[in-house]
Amino acid sequence: MTQRPIYMGPPDDGGHFGSFGGRFVPEALMPACLELDDAFRDAWRDPAFVSEYRETLHEFGGRPTPITYLGRLSQHLGIEIYAKREDLAHTGSHKINNVVGQALLTKRMGKRRVIAETGAGQHGVATATAAARLGLDCTVYMGEVDTVRQALNVFRMELLGATVVPVTSGSRTLKDAVNEALREWVTCVDDTHYCIGSVMGPHPFPWMVREFQSIIGTEAAQQLRERGVGTPDFVVACVGGGSNAAGVFAGFANSDAALVGVEAAGGSAVGLGSPGVLHGMRSLLLQDDSGQIEEASSISAGLDYPGIGPEHAHLAELGRARYVRAGDDVVIAALQLLSELEGIIPALESAHAVAWLCAVAGTEVPLGSTVLLNLSGRGDKDVAQVRSILRGES
Amino acid sequence: MTQRPIYMGPPDDGGHFGSFGGRFVPEALMPACLELDDAFRDAWRDPAFVSEYRETLHEFGGRPTPITYLGRLSQHLGIEIYAKREDLAHTGSHKINNVVGQALLTKRMGKRRVIAETGAGQHGVATATAAARLGLDCTVYMGEVDTVRQALNVFRMELLGATVVPVTSGSRTLKDAVNEALREWVTCVDDTHYCIGSVMGPHPFPWMVREFQSIIGTEAAQQLRERGVGTPDFVVACVGGGSNAAGVFAGFANSDAALVGVEAAGGSAVGLGSPGVLHGMRSLLLQDDSGQIEEASSISAGLDYPGIGPEHAHLAELGRARYVRAGDDVVIAALQLLSELEGIIPALESAHAVAWLCAVAGTEVPLGSTVLLNLSGRGDKDVAQVRSILRGES
Amino acid sequence: MTSLDRRLRELRGSRRALVPYFVGGLTKDWSQYVHGAILAGADAVEVGVPFSDPMMDGPVIQEGALRALRAGATLESICHEVASSAFDAPIVIMTYYNVLHHFGLARAAELLATSGISGVIVPDLALEESDAWRDVATPLDVATVLMVAPSTPLARVRRIGAASQGFVYAAARMAVTGRASDVGDAERVVSAIRSTTDLATYVGIGITTPEQARDAAQFSDGVIVGSAIVQQILNGADTTAIEAQIASFRRALD
Amino acid sequence: MTSLDRRLRELRGSRRALVPYFVGGLTKDWSQYVHGAILAGADAVEVGVPFSDPMMDGPVIQEGALRALRAGATLESICHEVASSAFDAPIVIMTYYNVLHHFGLARAAELLATSGISGVIVPDLALEESDAWRDVATPLDVATVLMVAPSTPLARVRRIGAASQGFVYAAARMAVTGRASDVGDAERVVSAIRSTTDLATYVGIGITTPEQARDAAQFSDGVIVGSAIVQQILNGADTTAIEAQIASFRRALD
Numbered sequence A, B: 001m002t003q004r005p006i007y008m009g010p011p012d013d014g015g016h017f018g019s020f021g022g023r024f025v026p027e028a029l030m031p032a033c034l035e036l037d038d039a040f041r042d043a044w045r046d047p048a049f050v051s052e053y054r055e056t057l058h059e060f061g062g063r064p065t066p067i068t069y070l071g072r073l074s075q076h077l078g079i080e081i082y083a084k085r086e087d088l089a090h091t092g093s094h095k096i097n098n099v100v101g102q103a104l105l106t107k108r109m110g111k112r113r114v115i116a117e118t119g120a121g122q123h124g125v126a127t128a129t130a131a132a133r134l135g136l137d138c139t140v141y142m143g144e145v146d147t148v149r150q151a152l153n154v155f156r157m158e159l160l161g162a163t164v165v166p167v168t169s170g171s172r173t174l175k176d177a178v179n180e181a182l183r184e185w186v187t188c189v190d191d192t193h194y195c196i197g198s199v200m201g202p203h204p205f206p207w208m209v210r211e212f213q214s215i216i217g218t219e220a221a222q223q224l225r226e227r228g229v230g231t232p233d234f235v236v237a238c239v240g241g242g243s244n245a246a247g248v249f250a251g252f253a254n255s256d257a258a259l260v261g262v263e264a265a266g267g268s269a270v271g272l273g274s275p276g277v278l279h280g281m282r283s284l285l286l287q288d289d290s291g292q293i294e295e296a297s298s299i300s301a302g303l304d305y306p307g308i309g310p311e312h313a314h315l316a317e318l319g320r321a322r323y324v325r326a327g328d329d330v331v332i333a334a335l336q337l338l339s340e341l342e343g344i345i346p347a348l349e350s351a352h353a354v355a356w357l358c359a360v361a362g363t364e365v366p367l368g369s370t371v372l373l374n375l376s377g378r379g380d381k382d383v384a385q386v387r388s389i390l391r392g393e394s
Numbered sequence C, D: 001m002t003s004l005d006r007r008l009r010e011l012r013g014s015r016r017a018l019v020p021y022f023v024g025g026l027t028k029d030w031s032q033y034v035h036g037a038i039l040a041g042a043d044a045v046e047v048g049v050p051f052s053d054p055m056m057d058g059p060v061i062q063e064g065a066l067r068a069l070r071a072g073a074t075l076e077s078i079c080h081e082v083a084s085s086a087f088d089a090p091i092v093i094m095t096y097y098n099v100l101h102h103f104g105l106a107r108a109a110e111l112l113a114t115s116g117i118s119g120v121i122v123p124d125l126a127l128e129e130s131d132a133w134r135d136v137a138t139p140l141d142v143a144t145v146l147m148v149a150p151s152t153p154l155a156r157v158r159r160i161g162a163a164s165q166g167f168v169y170a171a172a173r174m175a176v177t178g179r180a181s182d183v184g185d186a187e188r189v190v191s192a193i194r195s196t197t198d199l200a201t202y203v204g205i206g207i208t209t210p211e212q213a214r215d216a217a218q219f220s221d222g223v224i225v226g227s228a229i230v231q232q233i234l235n236g237a238d239t240t241a242i243e244a245q246i247a248s249f250r251r252a253l254d
C-alpha cells in the first residue's frame, strides 16, 4: 500500500517547497530573515500568540467570514456554489488575515515599525490598518504610477496614519515597490519588519503568509462540514501572489477536492512563466529571453504581479493544484453576473475565479459539482474602473 | 411602588409613539399600509420568517458583527469604548439589516418588486443588493443632484440590476426622492413594496424598520454580557432618520444605559425642529414659519434629512433618550482620530457619534464610563469627499 | 351637515358639477382666474395652498406649488385673498396637513372660516388621523372632503363615505395628480361610493379633456380638473384663455 | 583556490586594491572606460550585468542598469565584449541571480570562464543558496565573491569567510549601493571578517570620495567604488574624466 503524500506541510529548513522557494536576499537581510523564521516558528507554537491572532481577527477583523450559498448563480450554472466571503472581512479582503498576524509578530519581536509594498493599495491599506490598531509606525511603498491611479487609497493609508512613499524606479508599479521595500528594509531592519503582502518573498514569508491565511480554509472546511456539504469537488480561488488561494487550499490540500487557482491571463506566471529568482524566492516568473522580468498586465491590479508564490509553483509541479487563466473581458462579465444574481459585487481579482467557473461549468466542472469559491474581496474599490471600461472610456 | 415604564414597545394600533408617528398618507396608499401592517405582524410572529431573516443576515449579511474594544481611543479619552461594527456588515452599513427584512417580507406578500428612495446611495445599494439576492425587481429613486454627486453609487445599483430614477422635483435631494417614491408607490402598490430606508414614513414602517434593526442592539447586549462588560453607561449612535440608533437603543431601552443620539448640527430635527407632518408621519421636522420643510445640510449625506423617526421624537419627549449635535468640523477630526488610533475609517455619519464622545469625554461622559458606540458604517464611501475637504477643495 | 354639503346636494338636482383647481399665489392675479372660472361655469373652486413636499401631486402641480412658494404664498396670504375676493362659488382649499398642523389646527380652521372658505381637501390626512382636524373644522362649518381610491376596500369606502363632508373625492386612478387619457377606474370607484353614501361624488385625478369630463359625468356628480388647467397657466395662458378652457368643460358636462 | 584568490593575495603584499564598478553596456564604448580605469590604476574591475529588478542597488546604478537594458545589454553581449577586450586586470561580473539562473547555471559558468572572467558577485545569492552555482563555477576557476554585512553575526561571518572566493566583500553599511559621506560600519565588518579568514577584504557600498577610500584603506585590503563613478558616466563624463577620477582614488590609496 502506497502512502499518500502530505500536501502543504511546512517547507524544508531553507524554506523550499520542492525546488521552489528559498531565500535569495542580500546578506544584509539574511539575519533578519533567519530571525523572523525563528520568531514565527516560536510564535506559531505559542498558544498565547495564536489565540491573540485569532482573537484579533475575530474582534477586529470580522472573522469568521460566512459561507454563502449562491443559489441563483448555482441554478444559472448548474453547479452548487458556496462562496467564502472574504469580502466581508475588515478592509474588504483577505489581506487583513495576514497583516494582523505579521503586525502582532512585529510587536512580539520588539520592533516598532512596519513597511509594506502595495500595488493598487489593498495590502497597503490593510497594513496601515493593522499598524494603526496596534500602534506601530507604518510606511508603504507604492509605484508612482499606482499612487496616481489609486490616489484614494493613498489618502486612505494617510488617514490611517501611514506614510506613503511613491516609488520612481523601474516600471513604477508593484514589482518595483517590492524592490524598493526590500532596499529600504536593508536600512532599517533593526527596528522594522517588512510586512509582505502575499505568499512570496524569501523564506519564511511564503510559508508564514500561507499559515496566516490558512484560517480561510480551516474555517471554510469546518463551515462546509457543519452545513453537511462536506468536501467540495472543487476549491477555486484567484491567484496574484497567491495568498488567498494558498489560504483556502490549505484547508483542503489533503482532501479529495480539486484545487484550482485562476490567474489573470496577462499575469499568468504558471501558464506563461518559467522558473526564475525574484524578490527573494525561486518560483515561476514572467521573464524575457535574457531573464529580465516582464510586467504583468491585467485589469485587476491585485493580480498584476509577474510571479507567483513558490508553494503554488510546487503544487503545480506536483499536479496537486491546477492553474488556469481568465481574460479581462470574461472577468467583467463575471463581475456583472455575480452582482446581478447574488447581490455581491466582487473584487475584480475575485471575479477571475467566477469567470473561470462560468466558462467551464458543465465541462471541466461537471454539472452538479460542488464548488467552494473563495471570494477574496469586495468590488467597491473597482467600481469606478469597471464603469469606465463598460462605458468604453478605458 | 411605581411601575417603571416599558420603553420601545410596539406603537398603538394606529402606529403612534405618544403623539408621534401615525399614518399620514393618501388614501390610495392606506390599504397598502394596512396590508403591510398585517403582513409584518404576521411574519414577525412566525418563527419560520424570523429564522429566515436571521439566517439570511447570518449567511449573506455577515452577522453577527463583532464588538471591538477600542483600546487606544479609550485610553486617549479616558473612557471605555466598545464599538458595534456595523461597518463590517455586507454593503458596509447597518442598512442591510432592514432591507433583508423588507425584501423577505415583499416575497412573503407575493410582491415581485421593490422601490426605494436613497440619498447618498447607501440604502439604494443595500436595497438593490437584497433585491438581487432574492430575485426581486428594484427601482431606486434618487435626487438628481445626488445622482451626480454619487455617480459611483448609481453605477453600483445598476450593476446590481436595479434601475435608478433621477428625481427632478423640489430640491432634487433625499426628501424629494422620498416624495417621488411615495408618488410612484401609489401607481404600483399592487405588486410593489416600498422599501423605506429608515425608521420613518407611515406606520408600520417606523416600527417595522426598528424591529429589523433591533438585531444590532440585541446582539450587542448579548456580546457585552458575554464579555463581562454588562450594561454600558452610555449607548451612542448617530441619527439621520434614526434607524441605526433605534436598532441599538432597542437592546438597552429598558436598561440603565443612557441613550444618546447624535444628529448633524445642520440636520438636527430634535435640536432645531418642531412637530410636523411629513412623509406619512408626525414627528419633529426642520420647517420654516409657514410649515414648509427646510433642507437639512451636513457633510454627511446620510444625516441630511430634515426629520427624524417618530419614535425618537417620542423618546426625546419622554427624556428616555437624549439627542445632541455634532458639527462638520469636529466630525472630520473624529474620523481622522478613529482611523489613526484604531485602524477603522468610519462613515461620516458614524463619525458624528465619535465626535460627540470626543467632545464630552470627562464631562458629560465621566472618566471611566463604559460606552457602546454604534459604528453604523464604514467610511470608504466618504474618503474622496474627506480628501477634498481636507485639501480645502470643497 | 355643512353648508358645502347642502350647496352641492342642491346643485346635484340641476347639473353636473365642474370644480377647477388653481394654485393659490401662482401668479399675482391668481384670483382673477378664479373669478373667470366661476363666470365660465365653475360650480366650486379648489384653491391649492402650496407645500414644499406635495406627495400627492405630479410634476405640473408641483411646479405650480414651487412657483407660488417662491412668490411668497402662504396659508394666510391665500385666505386673505379669498376673503377679499368674495367669489361667487364655494371655495375649497386643497393643501397638505403640515400646513394646517404648523399653523395650529384651531387657528387654521378659524382662519378658513373667517375667510369664507367652505371646505378643505388634505390628501395626506387619512381618515384615521382626521379627528383632531374635523373636531375643530366642523363646528366652524368648514367641510373636510375625504378621498376614496381605487384601492380602497368596500368596508373602508363605507367609513370614508360616512365621514366625508361636502362631497366625496373619487380618485379615478392609482396615481398622483396629472394628466391622463381616460377616466381610469372612476366608474368602479364612484359606484362603490354611491353604494355607501348619498353625498355628491366628484371624479378627479387625470381629468384632462372635456371628453373625459363628459365620460365621468355619465356616472358621477361632477369632475375636478387640476393639472390640465394649471399647465395652461404655467404656459402663460391669460384669464380669457382659461375661461375658454373652463367653458369647454362646462359645455361637455351640460 | 581560484586564480582570482591568488592574484589578489599577491596584490595584498604591494598595495591597497582599487576596484571600480562599471555597468556593462551602459554606453557603446563602455569597455573603453574599463581600459582607462585599468590604465589609471584599477587593480580589478567589477562589471555589472544589468537586471530589471536590482534590489541591492540604489538609484544611480538602477538608472545605469535601465539604460544598459534599453541599449540591449545581455549577459552574452557583455561577456563577449570582455572576451574581446583582453583587459589587463581581473574582471568580476556583478549581477543578480536570475540572470545566471535563466541562462542556465552550467552554461553561464562556461560563458564566464571562456570569456576570461575571473569571478562573480551575486548580491541576492545568499550563502545558503549558493552551492548549485559554486558547484559549476569553481571547477571552471570562476570565483564566487560573497558579502558580509554589518548585520551578519560572527558565526555567519565565519561561514561566509570560509566559502567566499577571490575576496570578501565587506558592506560598509546597511544600505544598497549609492553614495555616502563616510565609511560607516566598515571597520567593524572588516575586523570581523579578518578574524575568520585571510582572504583579501574589500570595502564597498557608499565609497564616494578618495578621502573615504583612504580611510577604508587604513583597515582593509581595498575598496570598491561604484555609484560615484557610474554617476559621472550618467552625467556624460568621457573616458579621460573617468580616468582622472580613478587616478585620484589611486593616489588616495597609495
Ligand SMILES: Cc1ncc(COP(=O)(O)O)c(C=O)c1O
Pocket (backbone or CB within 6 Å): A093, A094, A122, A123, A197, A198, A199, A238, A239, A240, A241, A242, A243, A244, A245, A301, A302, A303, A347, A349, A350, A376, A377, A378
Ligand atoms: C481582493 C483581492 N484578491 C486577490 C488578490 C491577489 O493576491 P493574492 O493572490 O495574494 O491573494 C488581491 C491583491 O491585492 C486582492 O486585493
Ligand SMILES: Cc1ncc(COP(=O)(O)O)c(C=O)c1O
Pocket (backbone or CB within 6 Å): B092, B093, B094, B122, B123, B197, B198, B199, B238, B239, B240, B241, B242, B243, B244, B245, B301, B302, B303, B347, B349, B350, B376, B377, B378
Ligand atoms: C453609515 C450610515 N449611518 C447612518 C445613517 C443614517 O441613517 P439612520 O439614522 O437611519 O441610521 C446612514 C444613512 O445613509 C448611513 O449610511
